[in-house]
Amino acid sequence: MTLTQQDISREIDDERKEYLAAGEVRHHPARDYAPYRSSALRHPLHPPVTVHDPEAVELSGPVFGVTDVTETDADLTLAHAGEPLGERITVTGRVLDRAGRPVRGQLVELWQANAAGRYAHLRDQHPAPLDPNFTGFGRCLTDDRGAYAFTTVKPGAYPWRNHDNAWRPAHIHFSLFGTAFTQRLVTQMYFPGGPDLAPAGHPDTLTVHGYVHDGAGTPVPDAIVEIWQPGPDGDRSGAPGSLRRDPVTGGYAGRDGVTFTGFGRIATDADGHWAARTLPPGGVPYLSVCVFARGLLHHLYTRIYLPGPATDADPLLAGLAPERRATL
Numbered sequence: 251m252t253l254t255q256q257d258i259s260r261e262i263d264d265e266r267k268e269y270l271a272a273g274e275v276r277h278h279p280a281r282d283y284a285p286y287r288s289s290a291l292r293h294p295l296h297p298p299v300t301v302h303d304p305e306a307v308e309l310s311g312p313v314f315g316v317t318d319v320t321e322t323d324a325d326l327t328l329a330h331a332g333e334p335l336g337e338r339i340t341v342t343g344r345v346l347d348r349a350g351r352p353v354r355g356q357l358v359e360l361w362q363a364n365a366a367g368r369y370a371h372l373r374d375q376h377p378a379p380l381d382p383n384f385t386g387f388g389r390c391l392t393d394d395r396g397a398y399a400f401t402t403v404k405p406g407a408y409p410w411r412n413h414d415n416a417w418r419p420a421h422i423h424f425s426l427f428g429t430a431f432t433q434r435l436v437t438q439m440y441f442p443g444g445p446d447l448a449p450a451g452h453p454d455t456l457t458v459h460g461y462v463h464d465g466a467g468t469p470v471p472d473a474i475v476e477i478w479q480p481g482p483d484g485d486r487s488g489a490p491g492s493l494r495r496d497p498v499t500g501g502y503a504g505r506d507g508v509t510f511t512g513f514g515r516i517a518t519d520a521d522g523h524w525a526a527r528t529l530p531p532g533g534v535p536y537l538s539v540c541v542f543a544r545g546l547l548h549h550l551y552t553r554i555y556l557p558g559p560a561t562d563a564d565p566l567l568a569g570l571a572p573e574r575r576a577t578l
Contacts, residue, residue, distance in 0.1 A: 253287075253413035259472035261285040266471070266520065287412050319357070324390035326360075326402040334384035336365025336403035341439070344396045345426055352396025359389045359425040360400050367406030367420075376409055404441065452529060454482065458554060459525035462518050462541060469522030473543035477526050477554075478513045484533030535560040536578075553578055 262285045269276070281293035322328050327338060341360070345353040363369050363386060368378040370385050384403065392398050405420045419440060426435045458477070462470040516524045531537060535558055541550040555561045555578050567575050 255413060255416065258285050258413050258416075263471060285412075319389055319391050324388050324398075324400050326362075326384065326386065326388045326400065328401075329385050330383040332383040334364065334381050334403050336381075336384075336406075338401065339404050340399060340401055341422065342397065342399040345392050345398065345428075346396055352392070352394065353428060354392055354394050354396060356392045356396075357389060357425075357427045358392060358398045359387075360402070360422055361387045362402065362422045363405040363408055365403050365406050367408035374408075378406070378408065454529050455527050456530060457525055457527050458537065459523065460554075461522045462524065462543060463522055469518075469520070470543050471518055471520045471522060473518040473522070473524075473541060475516045475518065475524045475526075476514070476540040476542070477516075477528065477537050479528065479531040479537045480533055481510045481512060482529050482532045484531075530556065535564060 265283070265285065281289065283289050327334055345356055345358065347353055363374075364381040364384045366378040366381070368374055368376065368380055370380060386405075388400050388402065390398050390400065402422075405422060407417050407419050410416050410418050421441070422439045424435075424437050424439060426437075427433065428435065462473040462475065464470055510529060514526045514528065516526055518524045528537070536553040536555045539552050539554055541552070543550075553566075555564065555567065561567065567578065570578075
């Protein structure tokens with residue numbers, strides 16, 4: 251039986267309900283997280299062995315120093331003779347301990363797919379181009395503030411075999427060693443941008459947000475909300491290619507950070523909440539909305555009206571009872 255996104259979303263929802271019912275705070279996911287199919291055969295079957303003298307383990311373990319990491323290791327765009335394809339970005343942050351103090355001189359490693367969503371690895375054989383000028387690995391040491399910085403390119407999304415038509419969104423992998431090798435943390439960083447209809451930094455940007463609940467008032471954590479609208483000048487054409495991925499970068503062809511696309515797609519979070527950043531629509535006082543969710547056999551089409559004189563005069567709203575009009 252081929253698993254679908256709905257199957258996986260249902261499992262994630264069940265796992266979250268069990269976690270909340272247990273009332274125990276866990277800082278790391280279970281090693282055998284069923285919705286992540288690869289974990290089924292890759293998690294340890296035996297509990298960890300308690301080490302009574304962790305410092306002795308460190309004395310016999312590997313070490314590294316400032317001579318092992320060079321200044322150019324943090325720039326993933328300099329590893330080859332040519333320029334890599336894709337949008338160049340700077341990834342920066344700080345490593346802090348639980349008390350908020352900087353962790354100095356610690357090794358931070360990064361690895362990622364290229365701009366087309368493909369890793370430079372023999373096991374990655376999906377039909378996206380390799381970039382001969384991008385390997386996708388870097389490392390650096392944190393400074394006195396616990397800060398690190400990498401220069402790289404924004405990775406693309408890529409398909410994976412967890413379930414039918416499964417795609418992993420753009421992300422970067424991190425490894426942080428802390429003050430000892432036994433403290434190593436491996437995690438990932440994701441990118442915003444799916445909810446952005448408006449160009450970055452536009453002075454008229456507004457945020458539209460809401461919640462998706464089922465008939466019992468329970469949040470729907472796996473819904474997709476799509477918004478489309480005319481631009482501030484009333485133009486309904488949007489940006490060509492705003493729904494089509496660029497075959498090289500993996501990004502949306504019309505989403506260049508300058509052109510208004512008129513379309514956005516947002517996933518709800520664990521509380522059913524979603525938010526989109528856009529511009530006021532010209533010519534009409536509303537945003538058109540489509541909601542996809544498990545259990546909705548037909549997509550739900552609706553509108554979000556913005557306050558103002560044009561909304562008060564809208565013929566559709568004028569024909570509704572006050573209590574129904576208030577829901578829009």
